[in-house]
Amino acid sequence: MNNARNLHPVTGHLCPVCGFPDLPEPARTAETGGSLEICPSCGFQPGYDDDVRGVSVASARTAWQKAGRPWWSDRPKPDFWNPGASSPAA
Amino acid sequence: MKNETGRPETPVGWIPIMRGFALHYRHVCRMVALWICLIQTGYGAGPVQLIGPPRVMVSGNKAVLQWTTDRETGTSVLYGPAVERPTRRFKGKVGKEHWAELDGLEPATRYRLVLGTARDPLQTNEFVTPPRESPTATWVALTVILAPPRLSNSTNSVEPPSAAIRGKNPVTDPEVLRSTSLPQPPPLKETWGHPETVSDHFRRHGADFHARDPEDYAAQAWRFRRIAASAGFPAKKDAKGILRIYDPSSDTFGAYNPDGTTRTFFKPGNKTYFERQPGKSVVLHE
Numbered sequence: 255m256n257n258a259r260n261l262h263p264v265t266g267h268l269c270p271v272c273g274f275p276d277l278p279e280p281a282r283t284a285e286t287g288g289s290l291e292i293c294p295s296c297g298f299q300p301g302y303d304d305d306v307r308g309v310s311v312a313s314a315r316t317a318w319q320k321a322g323r324p325w326w327s328d329r330p331k332p333d334f335w336n337p338g339a340s341s342p343a344a
Numbered sequence: 345m346k347n348e349t350g351r352p353e354t355p356v357g358w359i360p361i362m363r364g365f366a367l368h369y370r371h372v373c374r375m376v377a378l379w380i381c382l383i384q385t386g387y388g389a390g391p392v393q394l395i396g397p398p399r400v401m402v403s404g405n406k407a408v409l410q411w412t413t414d415r416e417t418g419t420s421v422l423y424g425p426a427v428e429r430p431t432r433r434f435k436g437k438v439g440k441e442h443w444a445e446l447d448g449l450e451p452a453t454r455y456r457l458v459l460g461t462a463r464d465p466l467q468t469n470e471f472v473t474p475p476r477e478s479p480t481a482t483w484v485a486l487t488v489i490l491a492p493p494r495l496s497n498s499t500n501s502v503e504p505p506s507a508a509i510r511g512k513n514p515v516t517d518p519e520v521l522r523s524t525s526l527p528q529p530p531p532l533k534e535t536w537g538h539p540e541t542v543s544d545h546f547r548r549h550g551a552d553f554h555a556r557d558p559e560d561y562a563a564q565a566w567r568f569r570r571i572a573a574s575a576g577f578p579a580k581k582d583a584k585g586i587l588r589i590y591d592p593s594s595d596t597f598g599a600y601n602p603d604g605t606t607r608t609f610f611k612p613g614n615k616t617y618f619e620r621q622p623g624k625s626v627v628l629h630e
Contacts, residue, residue, distance in 0.1 A: 278538050285583040287622040290599050290608040292544040299548065299608075305620065306612045327544050 271314045272296035272323070272337060294327030295337060392417050392466065395440075395615060396592040397576040398459060400471045405451070407471070409444040411459060412592050412615070416440055423457035426470055430456055440615075449473050529566040536562050537605040549610035553596075565609035568598045573628035582623035589628070590618035 266276035274295035281300040282288050288301020296318045303309045309317075318324075323337040398411035409421060419436030421444040434444045442459075449455065453473050460466035529535050536542045546558040555561035572579065572589045579589045585602035592615060599607040612618075 278541070285622065286586060287582070291538070292541060292548060292608075294541075294544060297544075297548070302548075302608070302610065302612075306614060306617060328547060329540065329543065 269293040269295060269298060270300070270311045271298040272318055274335060274337075276332065276335075292327075294329055295325060295331075295335065296323075297326035392461065392464060394466055396578055396590075398467060398469065399593065400469075402449070402471070402473050405447070405449045405473075407446040407449055407455070407473070409442075409446065409457070409459060410593060411442050411466075413440055413442065413466070417442075418461040418463075419444055420462040421446065421457050421459045422465075423455055425450070426454040426456040430458065435462065527567070527570055529563045532559050532562045535566045535606055537601045537603075537607050545608050545610075549608070552611040553609070561609065562606060565598055565606040568596060568609065569600055569604070569606070572598075577628070578618065579626050579628050580618070580621050580623035581626045582621075586623070587626070588618065588621045588623060592618075 266278060267280045268275050269277055270281050272293060272295045274293050277289070277291060277293060279289045279291055281291075281293075281298075288299070288304065290299060290301045292299045296314065298304075298309075298311075298314050298318075303314060304311065325331045325335075325337075393414045395412040395414055398409060401408045401410075416439055418438050419434075419442040421434040421436075422430045422432070423434070423446055424430035424432050432446075432448075434446060436442060436444050444459070446455075446457070451473050454470055455473065456468065456470050458465045458468050532542060533539045542558045542562050546555060546561040550558070550561045553561060553564050555564060568591070569589065572591075575591065577589050577591045579587060581587050586607065587600040587602075589598045589600070590596070595611045595613060595615070596609075597612050597618060598609045601607055
């Protein structure tokens with residue numbers, strides 16, 4: 255059952271911090287910079303956190319992992335998302 | 345002991361050596377002070393540039409002028425009725441945020457002003473005072489008479505505030521963005537690009553605007569976009585058509601999708617944030 259959830263065919267884009275696979279847009283592109291969309295899983299906002307706050311992807315990932323990989327958003331966590339089983343993108 | 349000229353010989357010892365050191369030390373101190381002075385005044389760093397358009401708020405017989413420069417400079421305004429040569433001068437503090445209070449204005453009069461530093465004029469503008477004294481302050485249109493070459497590229501393409509903004513306050517503080525005199529926004533689902541994400545953006549940035557809830561936050565973002573053209577805020581559009589607008593006076597930043605819906609809305613707390621954004625400067629239309 256868990257395997258089935260992990261195989262959920264998500265169509266979104268990957269969060270570079272936590273690996274959440276269902277972002278509505280790429281986190282960052284060369285043409286448009288940071289997407290400014292907030293990842294519901296870890297709360298990272300490309301173009302804001304890595305600019306205004308000066309938080310790198312690596313340090314945001316470390317902080318999120320040390321915090322126990324909590325779900326950030328007030329929105330309900332999707333069933334397919336199991337951050338403990340997911341290894342964030344390198 | 346005397347030499348050939350009859351004058352006593354200078355004794356060779358530690359006193360003249362110390363004198364030499366003292367003179368040398370004084371010279372070095374003067375040079376350091378001069379360098380500090382030059383650095384503080386921005387010498388050698390190119391001309392001072394305006395960040396965004398200046399604004400003027402008129403209340404009764406007084407006008408408060410505000411503008412921002414890219415570095416710390418003095419504050420100077422030469423002003424007077426437009427029909428004659430401006431002779432009155434205001435001098436203010438050194439800084440990047442400049443405020444000037446122009447007192448003793450006549451009602452229903454067109455004033456011309458030259459703002460900048462005591463040494464360098466940055467822009468020549470005109471504004472008209474209200475016909476009679478009003479108990480409430482209002483931001484009035486500031487017409488750019490002479491947009492000098494000192495304006496940066498990002499502001500050259502910005503329209504001056506149009507007549508549409510007269511009588512309204514273009515300062516994007518929360519009270520203004522909540523004002524019922526501004527257009528009422530459509531439902532949130534129509535104004536936010538990904539409506540399911542607005543609660544996240546509200547949670548992250550709502551406090552910047554003292555927003556009560558996601559609806560209030562989204563409404564302020566929508567109104568910011570509506571008044572941006574009239575207020576002449578600098579804007580950029582990137583390769584995907586995403587529009588980024590910034591109000592330097594209130595440090596308000598909004599990003600909007602090509603269909604006009606909001607992407608995000610916050611106060612970056614950094615004047616250079618907008619300059620780092622991708623895209624080309626564009627002129628906003630209402």
